[in-house]
Amino acid sequence: MDNIRKQFPELANIGKRIWNKVYEETHLYHLTATYILLDLQQSYEACWRIHMTKRCAQMLLKYESKTITELYETGMLGHSVYSHILELIEKKSLKLEFYRVSMVHGHLKAIENPFDLLPLFQSLPNHEKTRWQTIMKAKHRWFQPDQILLEKGQRVSTAYLITRGIVECKIDAMPIYYRLGNIIGIDALFSQDFLAHDTYRVSSGLLEAYCIVDLLC
Numbered sequence: 130m131d132n133i134r135k136q137f138p139e140l141a142n143i144g145k146r147i148w149n150k151v152y153e154e155t156h157l158y159h160l161t162a163t164y165i166l167l168d169l170q171q172s173y174e175a176c177w178r179i180h181m182t183k184r185c186a187q188m189l190l191k192y193e194s195k196t197i198t199e200l201y202e203t204g205m206l207g208h209s210v211y212s213h214i215l216e217l218i219e220k221k222s223l224k225l226e227f228y229r230v231s232m233v234h235g236h237l238k239a240i241e242n243p244f245d246l247l248p249l250f251q252s253l254p255n256h257e258k259t260r261w262q263t264i265m266k267a268k269h270r271w272f273q274p275d276q277i278l279l280e281k282g283q284r285v286s287t288a289y290l291i292t293r294g295i296v297e298c299k300i301d302a303m304p305i306y307y308r309l310g311n312i313i314g315i316d317a318l319f320s321q322d323f324l325a326h327d328t329y330r331v332s333s334g335l336l337e338a339y340c341i342v343d344l345l346c
Contacts, residue, residue: 157304164295164306165333187225194218243269243292243337248310265339272336279314279325286321287342288314294336298329306332312341 194215201211244250244262253261270289272278278289278296289296289312296307307313307329316323 160304160306161333164308168293168295168308183225187222190218190222190225194222243339246292246309247290249290265341268339268341270338270340272331272338274331274334276331276336277328278331279327279329281325281328283325284321285314285316285323285325287340288312288316290339290341292337292339294334294338295332296329296336297332298327300327304332313338314342 197206197211197214197218200206201208206214244265250258250261272294278287279285291308291311291313293309296311296313298305298307313329314325
């Protein structure tokens with residue numbers, strides 16, 4: 130905030146209370162963005178690689194465009210050659226930005242099986258892992274953004290093992306986030322009379338999870 134005040138002196142008259150609110154909200158956005166980034170990296174590894182490759186290619190094309198322009202301005206490139214190269218760069222940039230980008234032929238890979246992402250089962254022997262995967266398959270569910278999983282004060286009848294996506298719980302206006310490998314409503318595994326202390330809802334996109342409450346019954 131001090132850096133912002135130095136860069137924008139006209140904001141110096143804003144009161145401390147407003148600055149604190151701005152800081153709290155900025156911190157909240159940063160925290161949310163961090164968890165979204167971690168979820169993308171861990172839960173959608175193949176998609177993440179495609180996205181980062183696309184961004185790197187765009188940066189390289191931007192650098193090449195700048196270099197070609199500098200060469201043209203020095204007189205080392207003729208106008209026709211410069212125009213042709215610049216047109217090729219612009220077409221490629223346009224394709225990267227607005228068209229679908231896919232894996233290179235021969236390196237196609239389906240989105241990771243959600244069960245394989247869970248650290249809970251990764252150390253099991255293959256036969257045990259296969260057995261649990263069969264059991265968990267029927268428990269697999271998708272949930273929409275902002276959908277409530279557990280509501281404050283209501284009896285918890287289902288526990289959710291998260292594989293992709295983020296679950297948010299607000300305590301005293303400060304959110305707590307849960308993602309890959311976390312279990313929401315774990316107390317339901319040990320008591321049928323447990324009441325949710327807070328409301329848990331799906332945050333920032335779809336949620337993929339396993340309903341595991343009756344597995345140990």
